[in-house]
Amino acid sequence: MIRISLDVMGGDFGPEVVIPGAAKALERHPDVTFLLFGQQERCDTILDRFPKLKERSVFHHCDVSVGMDEKPSQALRRGRYVSSMWRSIEAVKSGEADVVVSAGNTGALMAMAKFCLRTMATIERPAIAAIWPTLSGESIVLDVGAGIGADSQQLLDFAVMGGAMARALFDIEKPLVGLLNVGVEEIKGQEDVKEAGRLIREAGLDSIDYYGFVEGDDLGKGTVDVVVTEGFTGNIALKTAEGTAKQIAEYLRAAMTRTWMAKLGYLLAKGAFDRLREKMDPRKVNGGVFLGLNGVVIKSHGGTDAEGFAAAIDVGHDMVRNGLTQKIENDLKKYHARHPSPAGPEAA
Amino acid sequence: MIRISLDVMGGDFGPEVVIPGAAKALERHPDVTFLLFGQQERCDTILDRFPKLKERSVFHHCDVSVGMDEKPSQALRRGRYVSSMWRSIEAVKSGEADVVVSAGNTGALMAMAKFCLRTMATIERPAIAAIWPTLSGESIVLDVGAGIGADSQQLLDFAVMGGAMARALFDIEKPLVGLLNVGVEEIKGQEDVKEAGRLIREAGLDSIDYYGFVEGDDLGKGTVDVVVTEGFTGNIALKTAEGTAKQIAEYLRAAMTRTWMAKLGYLLAKGAFDRLREKMDPRKVNGGVFLGLNGVVIKSHGGTDAEGFAAAIDVGHDMVRNGLTQKIENDLKKYHARHPSPAGPEAA
Structure with missing residues (x-):
């Protein structure tokens, strides 16, 4: 129960x-x-x-x-x-x-x-995780707006927590986790993101598989199971994607009602359009999880x-x-047992 | 010539x-x-x-x-x-x-x-401006990747430069300019973004009309003519939108080829689909402008x-x-004539 x-x-x-x-x-x-x-x-x-x-x-x-x-x-x-x-x-x-x-x-x-x-x-800082529909199923994206900015240790925490959520939600043993960045080359990007990449790699986490950097267009592709970013960028990415989906739905609606041929075609393909609408239905992926x-x-x-x-x-x-x-608690415990912080985890 | x-x-x-x-x-x-x-x-x-x-x-x-x-x-x-x-x-x-x-x-x-x-x-820092297709036409979004991070003065510069580009491109007298943020309330957002909002408001620029904060979903709506943000977020927003458009195009393709009814519908509505494809064609809006x-x-x-x-x-x-x-030069000159920096504009 x-x-x-x-x-x-x-x-x-x-x-x-x-x-x-x-x-x-x-x-x-x-x-x-x-x-x-x-x-x-x-x-x-x-x-x-x-x-x-x-x-x-x-x-x-x-x-x-x-x-x-x-x-x-x-x-x-x-x-x-x-x-x-x-x-x-x-x-x-x-x-x-x-x-x-x-x-x-x-x-x-x-x-x-x-x-x-x-x-x-x-x-130190909780995150809001969103479930993101992708071409290969669903991914988890966090943080989408609990906080603004995140240092490298907080991004590592997000990676561990997002990984735990992916295991709970998708039933994968070792979710693939990527850090959102502006370029795939190691040279590019914010200092905190680059540093987080190093930290995660060196941490050798059992609970996740670290993929490296991903870019904005990897979100829709579903390149990884979990995309980690700080809350400002994550929130803007989420709302940009929602806005783009609405925009295209509006283009589609306008195109399909412009001529009688298009209207007839729409009627014939209605089943397909219904499936598409269901696929794009924002209500289906409603529910941000506080981690x-x-x-x-x-x-x-x-x-x-x-x-x-x-x-x-x-x-x-x-x-x-x-x-x-x-x-989440288990994964964090395992990480901190192997990587005690200078002042002990309690101080964090 | x-x-x-x-x-x-x-x-x-x-x-x-x-x-x-x-x-x-x-x-x-x-x-x-x-x-x-x-x-x-x-x-x-x-x-x-x-x-x-x-x-x-x-x-x-x-x-x-x-x-x-x-x-x-x-x-x-x-x-x-x-x-x-x-x-x-x-x-x-x-x-x-x-x-x-x-x-x-x-x-x-x-x-x-x-x-x-x-x-x-x-x-101090140039920007790359992208032309963004919206429901009401086109907007300009900058910076989409020239730099990472931007302080409030740099964001103000982006607003002035983006405004000048909008006047050149869209033939509007006073383009509406918004700052990309995570919430419309003045309390939310990055410190630099909030400070930039204050700076732009106080500057009383002749060349632009300052709208205030906009969010990720305002990009596709075309709420403003110019959206200002720093390069990390701007690049991720741009690629997220491109990725989402590709994702939906792929959903649509899959839906329209699944049954013979859908295929027939597609053929009848082909003109409409062609218009849609043209509307979503990323080649149409190719060309980032260095400002x-x-x-x-x-x-x-x-x-x-x-x-x-x-x-x-x-x-x-x-x-x-x-x-x-x-x-751009004229607009910057006008701004600096009215707001001389402590060390004079040459020092910036």
């Missing part, structure tokens, strides 16, 4: 999307139970429409909801201990839930998750619908079932 | 692509003359196939060609004064040509261009074909015809 905690008030639509999304996820995973945190009056009538979900859920009323535009510091001040976001995270800390899923504002969610769950002993915390936190897109929110719950379910946190 | 200097040996295919590309460009711009720099024996037989081009060209033999994998320092050591790349740039410096186009290796081309043409008086040098240098993709190389020549032609260098 997997127990999932939900911030029902998170996202652009709150309970209108979160509750139907949870109901969808429950159909796929009948073993799941839910802890729901939100405003009782707003949720009650919606929840009544999903009796199965209601039966498998415990509802906790929270007076405070974190706004989508609230600054992390403001959200912490106003919402700590009392908001639906905080309390849904706290359920993971107290052991009442195995994972929390929120479509709430990323900055506030990360701030509260750090404050409540704390980062793992040797981790490096003492607990599993999944961030859903704020603007997603019930299908998309259910996909984020799927990701959380997968991460718990495959022991993500334990895998 | 516009005089164009070509590094005939540059690119993956050298004269086999550059010479036919020049011939194509000549058809579109009969006012153009060429200075060709390359190895005489390799070029002669190819050039003989294009008598019109031969008539409008002067050929200069060069013993040395810069390799596509040569490091910039090595290329400078081996190729300064003697290589086809150097001499094609030098023709701009000496005033024999108005612009140089090369498909050669980017690092070497930038190193040689800086060494030969020098950066403009107040510019901040005393002369116009255009970098073509190394792996492009004759059509793509001709497009790079088109960009060079446009930049000269619309007085890119003068526009």
